[in-house]
Amino acid sequence: METEREAGGQKELSIYIHIPFCLKKCNYCDFLSFPATEAEREVYLQALLQEIDQQASEYTDYQVKTIFLGGGTPSLLSEQQADAILDRLNLRFPLGNSVEITLEANPGTVDGERLKGYRRVGINRLSIGVQSLQNQELDLLGRIHTATDFYRIYQEARSADFSNINVDIMAALPGQKKAAYRETLLQVSQMKPEHISVYSLMIEEGTPFWKEYGDSAAGRELLPSEEEEREMDAETEYFLESQGYRRYEISNYAKEGWECQHNLAYWKRNNYAGFGLGAASMVQNIRWKNTSSMADYLADAGRGGDLLRCQIQRLSQEEQMEEFMFLGLRLTRGVSIKEFERLFGRTMEQVYGKVIKRLRQQGLVVMDEYLALTSYGRDISNYVMAQFLFS
């Protein structure tokens, strides 16, 4: 977990690949994702490969450390399609042996054969989005699979030789009883995945859930209260730590040594390049997003340059400091005081002394070599993080 950016004189790079397709949108989902025919998916794949071809030259002096195929539902990719992507990446980027390559899988879209295929083409980490093991809750969320599908897929993934598995679950669902959530947590941990992500459900505008639970006071009443949510969160931490998981980030738990390197890259502000529709990148303190318009993407992916890029933002030093703080504070260990000074040439005390003093008095952060959130600070992390923004 050292924050060294450069290994052997080469800069580290993470790669994100966006697969914007799913069989059916879930009721809470506001990600860039939609159902598409097989033919459409194939056209997209070709554009994606062209984009990789065109953009790779920008990263010749980078060493790729992690690759993440996210979505949407990347497990809609056939073995051949996954192979094509990784093959192209391998052709254009020097991929070492130790690259962490994750694929997100929906239990309703894969079988044992497909999983074996993924493993064969080089995917070494599987992230299974199950969200809940209560069929009633899965129904409410609009998921396309049952709890049984999960158990089956999980076993098949192990059979297919996946030794690094993450399971995504969701807390604070509408009307969720603590007992039901506890049951999901228990079942998941008994499968002994290396990594568990626990997300609190966010009610996002524009989703079916927004109309149901976000838009009216009556709807919001159905969601667990702040207090209940906080209790669930505390219980999750307590329980998973008792099962040998360590909470290394606000929503992520892992067995020692199995932390998700790709996610860490985001929080530590390592360089990452995103390919595909709407994918986000940050390279050398410049952030941008690819276009979210499929028509534009298909037209321009093969033309190179920065045609696809939107919202290009060159981060000022102040913005870099802000990000360093609010992203780094997500990590349990916190932000390194030495690293701050090394990067910005000023001490954290000089820049944030007053804020830190106040937050410490309020019992929201603690400080030694790192500045880190206390457990109450984590509960209200948005409040704490906002304090590090310059007005």
Next chain:
Amino acid sequence: MAGTEQSKIRNFCIIAHIDHGKSTLADRIIEKTGLLTSREMQAQVLDNMDLERERGITIKAQTVRIIYQAQDGEEYVFNLIDTPGHVDFNYEVSRSLAACDGAVLVVDAAQGIEAQTLANVYLALDHDLDVFPVINKIDLPSADPQRVKDEIEDVIGLEAQDAPMISAKNGIGIEEVLEAIVHKIPDPEGSMDNPLQALIFDSLYDSYKGVIVFCRIKEGRVKKGTRIQMMATGAKAEVVEVGYFGPGQFIPCEELSAGMVGYITASIKNVKDTAVGDTITDAANPCKEPLPGYKKVNSMVYCGLYPADGAKYPDLRDALEKLQLNDAALQYEPETSIALGFGFRCGFLGLLHLEIIQERLEREYNLDLVTTAPGVIYRVYKTNGEMIELTNPANLPEPTEIERMEEPIVNAEIMVTTEFIGSIMELCQERRGRYLGMEYMEETRALLKYELPLNEIIYDFFDALKSRSRGYASFDYDLKGYEESKLVKLDILINKEEVDALSFIVHADSAYERGRRMCEKLKDEIPRHLFEIPIQAAVGGKVIARETVKAMRKDVLAKCYGGDITRKKKLLEKQKEGKKRMRQIGNVEIPQKAFMSVLKLDDR
């Protein structure tokens, strides 16, 4: 134009209930007389301010001179004096009417007589104006002109059977109105050989010309170089220019003489020296006595205005200074609030006036304001025999020093269709109204008369009236006087600290209800903090209502997908931005809009 024969001058105004088409008719008259082509006309020429056009109301009196070629072959000079339409500006209306010899009464063919129709007609008759009615909007499907004519005859007693039937909007019947003006409105009296006697009915400050006085010459004449005197304020000045009103512009002329309406500029620095209603005379040859009816306008409603950003205090002061140049009714003096810092206690003619000033400050001067709860002037009689006129609740003496208090009472007239009488009476009852009587206008409509405390109607009475009558009730009031009342100061404590800007005076019987609602409202407005915040309402140190803002327990954004941190950053920025619009009271941050929310306690 000094040569205009006095007998060919018609000085008139148009009076109407709000929305009955006064300004539209004025536009048509101006258009018809060829002063402007319709292409040049912006809708409603006389409503100058953006705000007036947007709200469809007239705030400042406007005047225009037009030439009409009548059917008798003669050329007539019309001076159309447009009057403000709202009860807040009653005094200005009354002075404008005094400048006229007659009035055109516009009545909506569908709605008939409304409260302000009556109020305006009575006001016009009080000023001895000849009034003739015009039935407008006859092309509406719901128009019932015959009923309305009968109503005018029955209720007001004006001959209405031959009233012009018009649609101002579509230009129908305008010619008829113009002819009626020639024949039904008398030519002005007075003689140009008498000593100068001119009525000021408006004035405005122009950065080039200085103060411009709008006046009606009753007797005598005035021209450049005349040394004039304002009889009430005593101010003297030498006339620089006289002239009359083109649409949207001033046209200088040689001389103004008896019967004419025009403007005078002189070496006057302050509009306060040219009070509306005052009489101008020739300093060298003064008239014997001023014209009747002058009174000093007094503010009825007070509130604190504070810049949202404390550093903008000087900007607010400058803006108020400038606004006051054109609005002598606006009063202000500096005050300090523990909660809000430096600001001004401002006096207004009424709530509409307050809203207009507030909007103009925000729009024209780009200021972000925090307004405290509006109040009226209370009379506090102290045990030591002293009497204070209280405009700021914070200055209320200790209860032991108070012998008694009085509050202003108004006479209110509410016109309502019979089906809503019950709910409107209920409303007046809730607002401590004293029922005086009811008159039926016709079978379906009645005029309710009530005495109401002014402080019960300055918040949201008008809105409540509209919502309880589905928009049909109309309302007019005038000040009756002061009466003793059981009043208390309601204090709000946030986290045990009194917030002076939230205190207000209320009748003892309503204190509990108001206090409870305030606490509820503030509970919704104040964001959760790291600690629990009690919100209390107290009267004389005794807590009468309480709510609690619970401590913040959970505020986490879990998902941060695919390295796209823009949304997370936006959320944090929003949080940070929200903090900027907060006022720090002790260790509690209160959003600025919480101070305003107390104005809208009845919107649930």
